[in-house]
Amino acid sequence: MESPCSWPENISDRTKAIEELVKGRELALQLRGILNKLSSENNNNDDDGDGVVLDQDLVLKILSSFTNSLSILKNGGGGGSGEYQSDHEVSQIQTNATHLNWDGRKSEDSGDSSKTSSILNKDRRGCYKRRKCSDSVIKDSPNLVDDGHAWRKYGQKDIQNAKYPRNYFRCTHKHDQGCLATKQVQRIQEDPPLYRTTYSGRHTCKNLLKASQLFIDSRDIHHNSPMISFCDDDHNQSNNNNNHNPFLSSFPSSIKQEYKDFDHDIMTHNNNYQSESSDHYILPPDDHGHQLTSTYDSGVVNSSSLSYTDMGTVMVEDSVANFDDDVLFHF
DNA sequence: TGGATTTGACCCTT
DNA sequence: AAGGGTCAAATCCA
Numbered sequence: 370m371e372s373p374c375s376w377p378e379n380i381s382d383r384t385k386a387i388e389e390l391v392k393g394r395e396l397a398l399q400l401r402g403i404l405n406k407l408s409s410e411n412n413n414n415d416d417d418g419d420g421v422v423l424d425q426d427l428v429l430k431i432l433s434s435f436t437n438s439l440s441i442l443k444n445g446g447g448g449g450s451g452e453y454q455s456d457h458e459v460s461q462i463q464t465n466a467t468h469l470n471w472d473g474r475k476s477e478d479s480g481d482s483s484k485t486s487s488i489l490n491k492d493r494r495g496c497y498k499r500r501k502c503s504d505s506v507i508k509d510s511p512n513l514v515d516d517g518h519a520w521r522k523y524g525q526k527d528i529q530n531a532k533y534p535r536n537y538f539r540c541t542h543k544h545d546q547g548c549l550a551t552k553q554v555q556r557i558q559e560d561p562p563l564y565r566t567t568y569s570g571r572h573t574c575k576n577l578l579k580a581s582q583l584f585i586d587s588r589d590i591h592h593n594s595p596m597i598s599f600c601d602d603d604h605n606q607s608n609n610n611n612n613h614n615p616f617l618s619s620f621p622s623s624i625k626q627e628y629k630d631f632d633h634d635i636m637t638h639n640n641n642y643q644s645e646s647s648d649h650y651i652l653p654p655d656d657h658g659h660q661l662t663s664t665y666d667s668g669v670v671n672s673s674s675l676s677y678t679d680m681g682t683v684m685v686e687d688s689v690a691n692f693d694d695d696v697l698f699h700f
Numbered sequence: 701t702g703g704a705t706t707t708g709a710c711c712c713t714t
Numbered sequence: 715a716a717g718g719g720t721c722a723a724a725t726c727c728a
Contacts, residue, residue: 428720461712521705522705523702523722524706525707526717526718529716535719537720541703541704553719
């Protein structure tokens with residue numbers, strides 16, 4: 370199957386794309402030269418110099434964009450630079466690819482299988498694809514971060530060379546709302562405990578129950594941030610009272626159930642997580658592309674260092690830094 | 701009793 | 715062929 374997220378497999382097409390980009394960069398360079406000339410003239414006249422500076426800034430950005438694109442294309446595109454992989458447009462393409470791969474799975478029971486058992490009568494050939502190019506967000510965390518969505522575990526696998534099994538979750542609303550979001554959770558380190566959560570797909574479900582109980586951070590609402598805030602007047606109080614956790618009190622039982630029998634160790638750490646009072650929780654990207662936030666806790670931001678992996682995934686590694694106020698990362 | 705979890709099997713990608 | 719992602723029957727649980 371042709372993957373919409375693949376790079377031009379036709380070498381000549383790719384070469385043409387590079388040629389076009391080179392041409393564009395050359396033109397931008399010429400434009401910069403003209404602007405430089407204008408700038409020096411304007412400096413003599415001391416007249417409207419700011420406008421030229423802005424123009425030059427724009428040209429520099431254009432040049433940078435061309436240069437990045439060229440370098441990505443020449444490197445083959447797969448493990449490109451962060452400049453490329455944070456690109457919302459490409460991310461959206463990858464998401465579409467994911468959705469295409471996931472459609473119509475239930476309709477595959479055509480019954481024309483040659484297999485005899487009741488299970489084998491369900492011919493699942495071609496009914497799903499490994500999500501090779503899906504956009505995903507990887508989060509490494511010392512504890513399990515509840516992202517506010519209702520997940521249902523649908524599988525667990527022992528992974529080769531991995532000490533701990535990988536657990537597979539899909540959105541609870543996959544069937545009733547067609548939400549295609551999934552996530553994988555795997556413990557990757559014993560001491561200190563470290564869990565890797567890989568979010569794939571995007572939530573298209575309307576989680577009305579939870580939405581009504583959560584308060585979207587108004588400071589970020591214009592950016593369609595996935596940031597969910599639990600800020601309230603007894604913020605400090607909740608920090609001092611581990612028994613009061615907004616997640617535990619607000620989420621329906623399905624959320625709490627999610628990790629209940631996950632793994633004894635994992636649950637232990639999850640409980641540790643749940644007993645921490647964090648005002649913000651990291652959510653997977655929404656329909657508008659990659660948007661990550663750091664979590665804010667008692668004036669300490671559990672910030673995340675971002676890096677990029679193959680296939681356009683985003684790595685988020687927890688670290689802690691002190692900030693005076695909320696810090697939101699969007700990209 | 702309905703929804704969630706477990707787990708073996710199936711199937712795709714590499 | 716191996717590894718990994720998903721399905722779905724069996725089982726569990728509130």
